[in-house]
Amino acid sequence: MPSIAERLASVRGQIAEATARAGRSKTDVRLLAVSKTKPVRAIEEAYRAGQRDFGENYAQELAKKARALSHLTDLRWHMIGHLQKNKVKLVVPHASVIHTVDSERLAHELGKRASTGMGPGKALGAFVQVNVAREAGKSGCSVSELAGILEAIESEPGLELEGLMTIPPQTDDPDQALEYFHALRRLRDEYGGVSRLPGLSMGMSHDFVQAIQAGATLVRVGTSIFGPREPQGATR
Ligand SMILES: *Cc1c(COP(=O)(O)O)cnc(C)c1O
Numbered sequence: 154m155p156s157i158a159e160r161l162a163s164v165r166g167q168i169a170e171a172t173a174r175a176g177r178s179k180t181d182v183r184l185l186a187v188s189k190t191k192p193v194r195a196i197e198e199a200y201r202a203g204q205r206d207f208g209e210n211y212a213q214e215l216a217k218k219a220r221a222l223s224h225l226t227d228l229r230w231h232m233i234g235h236l237q238k239n240k241v242k243l244v245v246p247h248a249s250v251i252h253t254v255d256s257e258r259l260a261h262e263l264g265k266r267a268s269t270g271m272g273p274g275k276a277l278g279a280f281v282q283v284n285v286a287r288e289a290g291k292s293g294c295s296v297s298e299l300a301g302i303l304e305a306i307e308s309e310p311g312l313e314l315e316g317l318m319t320i321p322p323q324t325d326d327p328d329q330a331l332e333y334f335h336a337l338r339r340l341r342d343e344y345g346g347v348s349r350l351p352g353l354s355m356g357m358s359h360d361f362v363q364a365i366q367a368g369a370t371l372v373r374v375g376t377s378i379f380g381p382r383e384p385q386g387a388t389r
């Protein structure tokens with residue numbers, strides 16, 4: 154089994170290749186290492202290999218790991234899982250970026266907590282998660298809700314609007330995800346372009362190459378860095 158450092162190097166290499174092929178700069182794309190269900194020592198190993206951005210899906214788990222690793226002061230936590238309003242206070246003291254804002258209510262709750270919970274002059278980054286495929290039962294807002302949520306984020310001094318995020322429908326063929334990645338990019342262009350929405354958070358282990366092709370600025374990669382996860386719940 155390759156080490157986490159070796160896997161990270163391989164993923165970084167694939168990102169460099171994909172950005173070059175797309176005629177983009179390597180520094181256009183940030184790698185988020187998704188560490189959900191993985192132990193703290195795996196995160197430390199990735200950190201030693203130079204990784205600084207980590208993504209977690211569950212509020213409690215994020216808070217627990219952030220406390221355990223609080224000595225790594227330049228490590229940035231990203232919340233990438235569905236966030237309930239009553240879990241906001243758990244996450245805000247630790248997170249740098251929330252990728253899953255999908256309602257005006259959640260934006261205002263985050264804004265309220267962020268303006269009191271973060272250091273002076275620091276804003277909490279916010280991506281709006283859009284359910285571009287309109288899948289039933291999946292999180293993310295609908296396109297008709299997007300304008301209101303963007304305005305809600307911009308009305309909160311404690312929040313900084315970073316862009317749009319999506320999770321395409323599961324498929325065995327990563328090329329099928331391209332359509333949804335392009336759809337998110339078109340929404341970005343329609344709702345204010347790069348100046349208002351600089352970031353596109355899209356692409357996971359099996360489709361980050363396609364996401365970069367379509368304009369991703371931040372890819373969320375778990376399995377390709379940390380190996381397969383235990384069945385859900387087993388290690389939480
Ligand atoms: C788990 C997860 C990822 C990482 O998935 P992998 O397939 O392991 O790379 C990325 N984004 C979100 C929202 C996730 O829940």
